Amino acid sequence: MSDSLVIPAGARYDVLVQGPKAGVSELQTLPYNTGKAGNRFPRATLATVRSDGEPMRPVALPTAFAPVDDLAKEPVVSRKTVTFTENKAGTLFYINHKQFDHNRNDFRSRLNTVEEWTIKNDSDEVHSFHVHTNDFQVMSINGRPQTDYGLQDTVDVPPRGTMVIRIRFRDYPGKTVLHCHVLNHEDAGMRAVLKIDR
Ligand SMILES: [Cu+2]
Incomplete structure (x- = not known):
């Protein structure tokens, strides 16, 4: 995981991340504009991730998920x-x-x-x-x-x-x-x- 992971507001994701280096990271939304007849929302922090203890060996994360039932x-x-x-x-x-x-x-x-x-x-x-x-x-x-x-x-x-x-x-x-x-x-x-x- 880099220092911050940005997810568009309104989206639904399952989030799978590798623990960051020791320290504190934030999971944030992007600023979001729902359109000219809509609303604007500023960037917001959804979660704070604290990483400490013995470092683990990283493994490759999947880059795409096939449908369970295509x-x-x-x-x-x-x-x-x-x-x-x-x-x-x-x-x-x-x-x-x-x-x-x-x-x-x-x-x-x-x-x-x-x-x-x-x-x-x-x-x-x-x-x-x-x-x-x-x-x-x-x-x-x-x-x-x-x-x-x-x-x-x-x-x-x-x-x-x-x-x-x-x-x-x-x-x-x-x-x-x-x-x-x-x-x-x-x-x-x-x-x-x-x-x-x-
Ligand atoms: Cu609507």
Whole structure:
């Protein structure tokens, strides 16, 4: 590990580091700007690592993690589009132009199938796509193939960007939700019900 390791805010990573030389190191976020309709966050310290005692012999760290279950190889049974939008004032947030209603089933999927979803961000700030119950594999962001991601449960969709994911509905039939993981967005409507049928 060098003196500091920087991770973009909003990202979710498993962190594997070699202990630094004796002394104190900080794990920091990058300063982060969520877009012209969004917010700016300064650099912040997430964790302080203190290293002391007998030095250990370093081993090579992996540089990429293959998906546990590579959905790129699976047949796609259904396709969906999820579009994030907001009003001009940035006070109301929508998925497919609707605000959340827990009595409505917005999406339906079938258990034990793989689907490919296109996630569109039609706004000028980052939205953080998150779906409960099943993890997903990111296939591309703005047309750039993503090949070294494992399964994840949250990913940022860039302003005016498009992302493609694949998701397998494993063992839970029933209702669940997907939403933007920016809390004031999900609280102001950016959430939808997904019903998984047997
Ligand atoms: Cu959002």
